[in-house]
Amino acid sequence: MSDTHEFINHLASKLGRPTPSQAPPAVDINVPQYHLSRSEERISVFLQNWQALGGKGAIVKSVDDTVRCLKEWFGDQADTWLKEYSQAILAWDTLPQLAESAFSALSWPVTRYTQAAATPHDRYLAAARAELGITGSDWGIALSGTVVVNSDPQRGRAISLLPPRHLTFIEGQKIHSNLSEVLTELSALGSPPAAVELISGPSRTSDIEMDLSIGVHGPIEVYVVIIDS
Numbered sequence: 001m002s003d004t005h006e007f008i009n010h011l012a013s014k015l016g017r018p019t020p021s022q023a024p025p026a027v028d029i030n031v032p033q034y035h036l037s038r039s040e041e042r043i044s045v046f047l048q049n050w051q052a053l054g055g056k057g058a059i060v061k062s063v064d065d066t067v068r069c070l071k072e073w074f075g076d077q078a079d080t081w082l083k084e085y086s087q088a089i090l091a092w093d094t095l096p097q098l099a100e101s102a103f104s105a106l107s108w109p110v111t112r113y114t115q116a117a118a119t120p121h122d123r124y125l126a127a128a129r130a131e132l133g134i135t136g137s138d139w140g141i142a143l144s145g146t147v148v149v150n151s152d153p154q155r156g157r158a159i160s161l162l163p164p165r166h167l168t169f170i171e172g173q174k175i176h177s178n179l180s181e182v183l184t185e186l187s188a189l190g191s192p193p194a195a196v197e198l199i200s201g202p203s204r205t206s207d208i209e210m211d212l213s214i215g216v217h218g219p220i221e222v223y224v225v226i227i228d229s
Contacts, residue, residue, distance in 0.1 A: 033180055036142060042175045042176065045143070046142040046175045047059065050147075054222075055145070058224075067106060073223055078108050085129055088132065090110075090116060091111070092113055093154040095135075095136055131163060132165045132167060133163035133167070136168065137168045140224075147199045149199065150195075151195040165223070167223040168225070170224060170226055172227060201222060
């Protein structure tokens, strides 16, 4: 059918109804938004929901806290990874200062995304070979235990998608109550990023005979460090 009016007229005739001459009046829908007024509440609920989805998380206040946390999670694995592959720990070009200080204290050599290889294709291959991908987070959503990450040339999405483990750092004040609050801040940026990732726990799918599989489309392990400064 060539135009909208013709399509609606045909649909109305099939339903045995008159063709509408104007759009129906708008219906106001007021849905109460989930909201937590205190930052401590948002952090606590976010962490509970993140862990309920299979992620691991911790709240830190200092470099020492962060070092202890990373040792607990990864222990001697990091040394083994780096012996087998020098770029086993791959990160955004810039991480929160607390994270930078913690990795320096641990003496874990961190390869930066844009320095991993000369071309995007080769950087994807480097990310696929890495054991741990490290990023920051732009926002968090307490209601769903979700971290939100904007794309950027120096913040390759491959880091959070291709390694089997993803570690992300987020500042406590960037955790919002719900998705609507995050979208409001995102729209205020003016020029939206090329892509926005919403990460809620490890990758999972039940596409194959309704059998839950973890790590099919992304990391099998996810970790979040909440910086409560």
